[in-house]
Amino acid sequence: xxxxxxxxxxxxxxxxxxxxxxxxxxxxxxxxxxxxxxxxxxxxxxxxxxxxxxxxxxxxxxxxxxxxxxxxxxxxxxxxxxxxxxxxxxxxxxxxxxxxxxxxxxxxxxxxxxxxxxxxxxxxxxxxxxxxxxxxxxxxxxxxxxxxxxxxxxxxxxxxxxxxxxxxxxxxxxxxxxxxxxxxxxxxxxxxxxxxxxxxxxxxxxxxxxxxxxxxxxxxxxxxxxx
Amino acid sequence: xxxxxxxxxxxxxxxxxxxxxxxxxxxxxxxxxxxxxxxxxxxxxxxxxxxxxxxxxxxxxxxxxxxxxxxxxxxxxxxxxxxxxxxxxxxxxxxxxxxxxxxxxxxxxxxxxxxxxxxxxxxxxxxxxxxxxxxxxxxxxxxxxxxxxxxxxxxxxxxxxxxxxxxxxxxxxxxxxxxxxxxxxxxxxxxxxxxxxxxxxxxxxxxxxxxxxxxxxxxxxxxxxxxxxxxxxxxxxxxxxxxxxxxxxxxxxxxxxxxxxxxxxxxxxxxxxxxxxxxxxxxxxxxxxxxxxxxxxxxxxxxxx
Numbered sequence: 001x002x003x004x005x006x007x008x009x010x011x012x013x014x015x016x017x018x019x020x021x022x023x024x025x026x027x028x029x030x031x032x033x034x035x036x037x038x039x040x041x042x043x044x045x046x047x048x049x050x051x052x053x054x055x056x057x058x059x060x061x062x063x064x065x066x067x068x069x070x071x072x073x074x075x076x077x078x079x080x081x082x083x084x085x086x087x088x089x090x091x092x093x094x095x096x097x098x099x100x101x102x103x104x105x106x107x108x109x110x111x112x113x114x115x116x117x118x119x120x121x122x123x124x125x126x127x128x129x130x131x132x133x134x135x136x137x138x139x140x141x142x143x144x145x146x147x148x149x150x151x152x153x154x155x156x157x158x159x160x161x162x163x164x165x166x167x168x169x170x171x172x173x174x175x176x177x178x179x180x181x182x183x184x185x186x187x188x189x190x191x192x193x194x195x196x197x198x199x200x201x202x203x204x205x206x207x208x209x210x211x212x213x214x215x216x217x218x219x220x221x222x223x224x225x226x227x
Numbered sequence: 228x229x230x231x232x233x234x235x236x237x238x239x240x241x242x243x244x245x246x247x248x249x250x251x252x253x254x255x256x257x258x259x260x261x262x263x264x265x266x267x268x269x270x271x272x273x274x275x276x277x278x279x280x281x282x283x284x285x286x287x288x289x290x291x292x293x294x295x296x297x298x299x300x301x302x303x304x305x306x307x308x309x310x311x312x313x314x315x316x317x318x319x320x321x322x323x324x325x326x327x328x329x330x331x332x333x334x335x336x337x338x339x340x341x342x343x344x345x346x347x348x349x350x351x352x353x354x355x356x357x358x359x360x361x362x363x364x365x366x367x368x369x370x371x372x373x374x375x376x377x378x379x380x381x382x383x384x385x386x387x388x389x390x391x392x393x394x395x396x397x398x399x400x401x402x403x404x405x406x407x408x409x410x411x412x413x414x415x416x417x418x419x420x421x422x423x424x425x426x427x428x429x430x431x432x433x434x435x436x437x438x439x440x441x442x443x444x445x446x447x448x449x450x451x452x453x454x455x456x457x458x459x460x461x462x463x464x465x466x467x468x469x470x471x472x473x474x475x476x477x478x479x480x481x482x483x484x485x486x487x488x489x490x491x492x493x494x495x496x497x498x499x500x501x502x503x504x505x506x507x508x509x510x511x512x513x514x515x516x517x518x519x520x521x522x523x524x525x526x527x528x529x530x531x532x
Contacts, residue, residue, distance in 0.1 A: 008411060011488035012516035014458045016411045021453055048253040050456030050479055053390065057456025062517045063524055110280060134454065136480040139256035143454070178435075180365060199356070205255050 003027075005034070005056075005078070007071055013062035015070065019054040023145065023173065027054050028133045032210035034078065034188060043073045051209040052134045053143070090131075091211045095177070095192050096166050097126065098223035103191035105167075106156075110187055113153045122217055124148050125189060132211045140179025140197035142207040147173050159185030166192045168215065177207065193218075193226035231297035231348065231382070235375040239291035242371045243434075244350055245475075247283030249358035257476045259459065260360035263341050263434060263498035267305030269527055270395040274302035274322045279531045281349030282359045284371070286342040290333030290363075291371055299325045300347035300382060305397055306339025306499060320391040321357070339397045339499040348380025358378065362476055389473070394526060398496060402505045405493045408513045412452055412461065412484035420445040421486055422460030422508055423469070429469075430502035434476040436463075437497060439506060444468025447484060451480075454482045460489045462508075472497065490516035492523055 001067030003019055010016040017034070019027050019226060035051045038058075050057040060070055099106050099122045110121055130144040137143075147170060155171045163169070167178045169186030176186050179197035198204050209214070218226075245268065248259040256344070262268035262285055272281045284291075286308060302322045303310050310317050311332050317323050319342070325331065336342070352369050354360035361368030402425065410418060420443065429438035445468045457463070461473045463483040472489055474497075487508065489497060500506060 009408070009513050010411050010485070011409055011458050011460050012490050012492075012513055012520065015486075016456070018455070023453060036346075047250060050254050052455045052480060053453050055453075055455040057458065059458055063521055067513065067517075112464040114273070134480065136254065137454070137478055139252075141256060182365075204356075 003030070005030075007074060009067055010057060013060055014105065015058040015060065015067065015074070015167070017056040017058070017074070019037075021054065023053050023133070025131060025146070028209070031056060035209070037077050037080075038074065041073065041077055043070060045070055048189060050136060052136075091208075092129070093206060093211055093213050094214055095168075095196075095215050095217045096194060096222070096226070097190040097192050097215045098218050098220055099190040100220040102220065103167070103223075104189050106187040106189065110153065110170075114150060116150065119215045121151065121189070124151055125170070126173065126215045128214070131211045132207050132209050132213060133174075134209050135205070135207060138180065138182045138209075140177075140205065141182065142177045142179070142196075144175045144177070144213055146172055147175055153187050155185040156187065161184055163188065164191065166194070166196070168192060179207075191223070193223050230351075231295075231299055231346075231379045232260065233299065233346070233377050233379065234296060234312050235371055235373060235377070236292040236294055236295045238373050239286075239289065239371045241288040241295050242291055242354045243285050243361035243363060243503050244359055244371070245285045245361060246349070246352070246359045247280040249356055249360055252356060253456070253458075254480050258362070258475065258479060260358065262343065263475050264305055264343070264397070264495045265393050265395060266495045266523075266527070267341070268343045268345075270320070270391050271302050271304040271343040272349075273395075273530050274320070275300050275345045275347040275393060276302065276389070277345060277347065277349050277466050278526070281345065281524045282339055283353050284344040284350065286333065286344060287340065290342070290344070292330065292332040295325045295327055295329050295331070296376070297327050297403055298382070300381065301325055301331070302345050303342055304345070304391060304395075305342040307337040307397075308342045309334025309337070316489045320347050320396065321392050322389060336501075338399050340501045341498055346379045347382050351378040351380065364476065388389065392526075392530070394523070399499055399504070402507060403496060403500055403507050404507050405497055406490045406511045406516065407462065407487040407508050408490060408516055409510065410484070410486040412449055412485050413447055413486045417447050418486055422510060425505050425507050426470070428502050428504050428506065432502065432517075434474060436477060437472045438469065439472065445470065445486070447486065449484045452484055454480050455488070457481045457485070460484050460491060462487045462489065462495055474498070489521065492516065492519040
């Protein structure tokens with residue numbers, strides 16, 4: 001059984017569709033499925049849609065469209081949803097990651113916080129499939145879950161002011177990907193040599209909510225050859 | 228094809244090129260950017276005969292020095308800033324002619340906080356993801372740096388005696404009342420502390436957000452939410468109890484409760500309030516907020532028909 005999401009106005013030209021305050025695969029799958037169905041309907045007036053863990057935030061053109069009319073269209077989409085299974089094929093993206101100490105800026109902290117040897121931390125991080133729960137905060141930042149419990153660590157007390165592009169980091173039950181250099185408070189476990197946000201391309205964004213990701217460990221030599 | 232050119236003679240880190248919005252990419256983390264005071268920017272475009280959303284230069288803190296390499300028609304709107312052409316002062320809110328070789332510089336801001344320089348034909352700035360608007364903190368767009376030569380469009384014939392309608396001039400009251408609509412993360416009986424006190428605009432504000440300081444920091448039940456989408460105008464409440472109002476270059480997701488949203492119509496007024504000015508909030512119905520915006524946009528739209 002799927003929970004019916006709640007719908008309410010957000011600002012004077014927004015709509016917030018939200019599910020209960022939980023982070024889990026099932027809820028996020030419902031969010032992504034509904035978001036794709038809404039996108040498929042091309043509801044007139046909708047300009048933007050921000051997909052998050054348990055919410056969809058819509059921005060619409062309030063100059064020409066009324067809130068109530070868009071909500072009616074949204075309700076039609078929600079009611080037509082007969083099954084909760086995700087009928088959209090999820091992309092699987094492999095991201096090569098070098099876990100060398102040159103890039104794993106928080107290696108020592110992670111070892112002491114988890115009490116695990118580095119090899120085991122790497123193996124735990126790279127031997128599973130993650131789902132992209134949401135993107136945003138800053139361009140190209142992707143929130144992935146869920147981490148094995150043994151790797152759960154808190155965020156840094158004081159965020160770094162600049163994290164290099166391509167950094168892979170962990171915090172709580174999540175692992176994240178910094179596509180562009182940005183400030184950030186997550187613990188850095190490695191770096192990928194690939195450009196996740198190719199701003200020169202027509203479709204610059206590889207990671208979208210609903211995509212699946214695996215991290216593949218590469219050596220420092222392989223990383224350097226990539227460049 | 229008469230394309231003009233202007234050279235930047237001095238660095239201006241707080242100034243930027245702003246024009247049409249970068250739309251459709253909120254889900255990837257890109258805010259719309261564009262002018263903090265879109266009414267004043269469009270006013271400047273109107274005065275020189277441009278299209279509504281032609282790219283202008285947004286002036287904050289202090290303006291750059293420029294030298295024209297071709298004749299140009301320019302206008303400055305928004306905050307009442309001191310403007311000089313070859314050391315001769317000229318007024319804001321009026322189009323003037325600059326000749327090739329003339330130098331333009333700016334003095335202090337008298338009223339307001341942000342001004343716009345429009346040039347007839349518009350500044351030609353490289354687009355990035357569909358917009359010329361600068362996004363400073365991500366190094367997106369063209370910086371206004373010393374030695375930069377910027378082209379602008381062809382001069383066109385237009386009625387030179389255009390006046391800026393009063394409704395497009397800035398206001399800077401002693402105490403600005405910003406109208407809001409209800410927030411999505413608080414209940415109706417929980418947000419009273421937002422409405423029964425005054426706030427000061429913090430100097431720690433920027434194009435991402437205007438931070439305001441409460442006389443009595445606001446407390447609500449929910450301290451954090453699961454990260455969720457953020458739209459322009461949202462008032463976020465961090466644990467400090469001092470709200471942040473999301474503006475042009477805002478982050479697109481966040482985990483602080485969204486306690487209200489400043490109505491789109493009033494965000495342009497907020498942009499003109501310098502640090503330490505006083506503001507307060509008043510809640511109105513969403514329908515009223517939409518009505519105010521529609522009426523204003525209709526009026527502005529008529530100027531560009």
